Amino acid sequence: MIDMNVAAPLAQALEAKGYEALTAVQMAVLADGVEGRDLLVSAQTGSGKTVAFGLAIAPEILAGSDRLLYADKPIALVVAPTRELALQVKRELDWLYGVAGAQIASCVGGMDYRTEKRVLDRGTHIVVGTPGRLRDHIERGSLDLSFCRATVLDEADEMLDLGFAEDLEFILGAAPQDRRTLMFSATVPKEIETLARTFQRDAMRIIAKGETKQHADIEYRAMSVAARDREHAIFNTLRYYDAPTAIVFCKTRMNVTHLMARMTNRGFQAVALSGELSQQERTHALQSLRDGRARVCIATDVAARGIDLPGLELVIHADLPSNSDTLLHRSGRTGRAGAKGVSALIVPPAEAKKAQRLLAGAKVVAQWVKAPSAEEVQAKDDQRILEHPSLTEAVGDESAMVATLIERFGAEQTTAAFIRLWREGRSAPEVLSDSLPPPPASAPRERSEFGPSVWFTLTVGHSGRAEARWILPKICDGAGISKDGIGAIRVKEDVTYVQIAEPLAGRFGPQLELEAGLIMSRMEGEPSLDRPERAPRPVRDDRPAYKPKPSRVVEDEAIVAAPAPARKPYVKRDDAERKPYTPREDKPYAPRAAAERTPYAKRDDAERKPYAPREGAERKPYAKREDGDRKPYAPRDGAERKPYAKREDGPAGGAKFKSAGFKSFGGSADKPARAAGFKSHASEGTGYKPKAEGDRAEKRPYAPKGDDARPFTKGKPAGKPAGFKPAGDGKKPFARKSDAPARPRADAKDTSKRFVPPKGAKR
Known part of the structure; x- marks a missing residue:
């Protein structure tokens, strides 16, 4: 019969689940004087702790009513160490508080955060989750614990082992101070007691009956x-x-x-x-x-x-x-x-x-x-x-098939087929090597109490870098014995002696290969483990007699008898010869007089002064010259050459006259300057060469002539320019293609200075 201290909706849920009586831990949390107090409960696994804390926090959740109303913010919080346990706790609380109409939400890692947030926004009474995800919801503002009345830490010791101590402190710090805190665990180590003293107020310690006898079932x-x-x-x-x-x-x-x-x-x-x-x-x-x-x-x-x-x-x-x-x-x-x-x-x-x-x-x-x-x-x-129940059941609708099988194959063949079908669906058993169970734990024994034994040799020693800690597991695995069956292990230069208990010696046989190249062979009798005496080293007569090196201290009586020079200890001297660690009376770090010291050497003559400027004018590197025929990187005073400067007069030597806006690639002194704004075809790279001065006075091609001047355009000319004379019988005037190379005129003067247009020039 369910205890009368259980709330009515919870008692109804327990009866529907098939509970006839409560377990020890469930009755302990419902005892008189427990309601409203913080609890530290320890009980063995499988004793019903989930239902126990569900019953324990019922007064805070139900508040005396049988039906829960809408909850804007959670009333209770349950924290579990793993996702599986949190989801399992939610399933248990679902049926326990299902009659009361409680809304329960889970917040665990690995699930969709947005879905959990929507469930929390709709309103929940109990929230179950893992520490990391609960802290995430609290920090983002989707979980508000300001109205939380009860907090449960399930498997608190496991949460501390997993490193959730900081998250637990944050979660409990977000809940009200007057909340009720319950801690449930199978074991209560010192860390849990410390956590209980920190976050619980006058907690009651409950040890469920049967905790001292672990797992009786x-x-x-x-x-x-x-x-x-x-x-x-x-x-x-x-x-x-x-x-x-x-x-x-x-x-x-x-x-x-x-x-x-x-x-x-x-x-x-x-x-x-x-x-x-x-x-x-x-x-x-x-x-x-x-x-x-x-x-x-x-x-x-x-x-x-x-x-x-x-x-x-x-x-x-x-x-x-x-x-x-x-x-x-x-x-x-x-x-x-x-x-x-x-x-x-x-x-x-x-x-x-x-x-x-x-x-x-x-x-x-x-x-x-x-x-x-x-x-x-x-x-x-x-x-x-x-013992299969099908063999004891009466024959039903399958009687016709049974008669057919027996008639066609016989009872023996049919039964054998049934056994084979049974075994086909199961894994075949494995053949194991014969191994004895280890002896029970005993007190440490002395080496002399090993008992009857047999000695074996191993084909490895110090030369093969063998060690006892390397040999021991190989012998145990090779013969399937524990290390208690192995006595002394003596590693020599090329061989190793191993002592094996006599009852286990038969497992090795006369010879056993532990691994490739490592063979263990049985001996007759015991080996001689005493260390042989070393023979004295032979004395070589061909070596010169040993002479000790002379001492560094010359022990001469005359020198020893002579008085040693006086040595002043490291004390402050009274005289002013040397004053260590004291400032000088004169100005320290002051520059010395020029005549006192010259850099690197004090020379009487002035033939050479290294690293000093020379007085003579033979060579002045990296200095501006005051006189000379050439001044690098400075404009010239003479009029020999003026690079990149406009010339105003016509100097000799084939200099070219230029006016404002005129562009040309060559010329001579007999060519006058162009008019302002004039662009020649030579300057545009078309290959055009101006005529001589006499012809230019009579006709100047492509120069503007008043208002009726025709501008230069590509293609067919719009009209005939002034002074145009058709060639031959009215054919088109001579015109050069844009991509045709320029050809010099036959009557051009000064052919040595023929104009060559730049490559790719267009007309």
């Missing part, structure tokens, strides 16, 4: 296997127990991917779950396990907290966890709510001691067994066939 099995049989042992364990749902935990994402590929090849219905997958892929993987489309989940520790899957009866630790708390959380995925489960640890010989430490730290007792062999898996399959 879980059977722990430590399977000792050889290193090469690790994966085969996992396959046989899955086949032996044949659980409806199983989880295989790996240490890294790479191991998850590798094991996923191996299982898929063997026909296992498996899905992967790791941090590198998107949230949609992780959600689909968990949904496949809930729907029965997949039976094995290969995951990292991201699935070690809070994941609740139906029918999860087997947990396999393919890689041992890093600490005892992780071992408990991994194993807690099975044996939930009173169900039975198995937690199997795959332990190679090199990790046997680590497995014992983990089990001791978790305060659980495991049974050390061998991994299921191929014969045991086959026998388990045969037992399932005999």
Whole structure:
């Protein structure tokens, strides 16, 4: 019967879910005197913590009413370490507060931020999310916790391990100070107690009944296997127990991917779950396990907290966890709510001691067994066939087909076909090497207490850079034994002696090749491990007698007898000969007189003064000359040449006259200046050469002649210019093409100075 302290809508939801009684942790949070107080609750996994804090925060959410009204801002906040756990908490609260009409929103990484914001804008009563995404919503203003009455930290220790301490402080700082804070966790380390003292007020510590006895419904099995049989042992364990749902935990994402590929090849219905997958892929993987489309989940520790899957009866630790708390959380995925489960640890010989430490730290007792062999898996399959419910059911509509099969093939052949069909859908069992379980943990023993043993030799020594720490794991993996079965290891120059316990010596045989080139052979008797005495080095007579080097100190009596010169200690002198570290009386750093010192050398004569200007006028480099025939980079005073200057008169030597605006490429002194604004064809590059001075006075082609002058245009002329004389019988006047080269006139004067137009000139 449901406790009377439960609110009416929640009690109705529990009864509809099939709850007949509450668990220990659920009854503890509903006890008298707990309502309204901050809580620090610890309970083992699978004890119903999600429903427990859902019942605990009901007074703050419902406020005495059976039906919730519209909530503009959230009333309660639940923070979970992983996305899967946050979504699982939301599903639990959905049915728990469904009768009360609560609106619950999730804010987790990997989901669409805009969709979550729209849900928050429509109004929610409870928000469930991960620390990173919740802080993102708070910083962007889409989540307002000013009216939050209760805050729950689920699996608080895991959030601290994942590095969410700063995010938690930010989130709790955004909530009101008078809120109610509840912390739930399977374990309560010192870090959680410190966090509780910081953010809780007079918190009540609740330890659920059964916490001291860890996982009473879980059977722990430590399977000792050889290193090469690790994966085969996992396959046989899955086949032996044949659980409806199983989880295989790996240490890294790479191991998850590798094991996923191996299982898929063997026909296992498996899905992967790791941090590198998107949230949609992780959600689909968990949904496949809930729907029965997949039976094995290969995951990292991201699935070690809070994941609740139906029918999860087997947990396999393919890689041992890093600490005892992780071992408990991994194993807690099975044996939930009173169900039975198995937690199997795959332990190679090199990790046997680590497995014992983990089990001791978790305060659980495991049974050390061998991994299921191929014969045991086959026998388990045969037992399932005999116990299959289809064999005990009465024959129905299939009776006609049964009679046909028996008549055609016979009962024996039909039964054999049924067995083969049964085995075809399952992976064949793997053959494992024979390995003994390691002995239980014992106190450290002395070397002399090793017991009966057999000595072996290895074909490697100091010359091959062999070391005991390199040889030990190779022997363990090669023979499938633990390091407890190995005694002394003595590395010599070219060989190594190894002591093996007598019960395990048969595994090596007369000779065993550990790897290519490394052979381990059995000895008869014991080797001589005493170090031989070194023979004295031979004395060579051909070497000269040793003479010590003379001492650096000359021990001469005369010199020693002579009085040593007086030495003044490093003290301030009374006289003024030297005053270290004191300013000078004269002006320090003052320039010296010219006659006192000359640079680099004090010379009596002045024949040469280096690095000083010369007095003579022989050479003055890089100085402006006062006189001389040539002044570089300065305009000339003479009239010999005036580059780039307009000439006003006509000097001799073929100088050319130019007027304003006139452009020409050559000429002579007998050519007068052009009129202002005149452009010659020579200046335009057409190849035209002006006529002589006499002809120019009679006719000046292409010069303007009053108002009726025709401008120069391309193509057919519009009219006849003045003075135009047609040639021949009225043919077109001579005209040069734009691209035709210019030809000199036959009657031109001074042919030595013939004008050559520039290349590409146009008319």
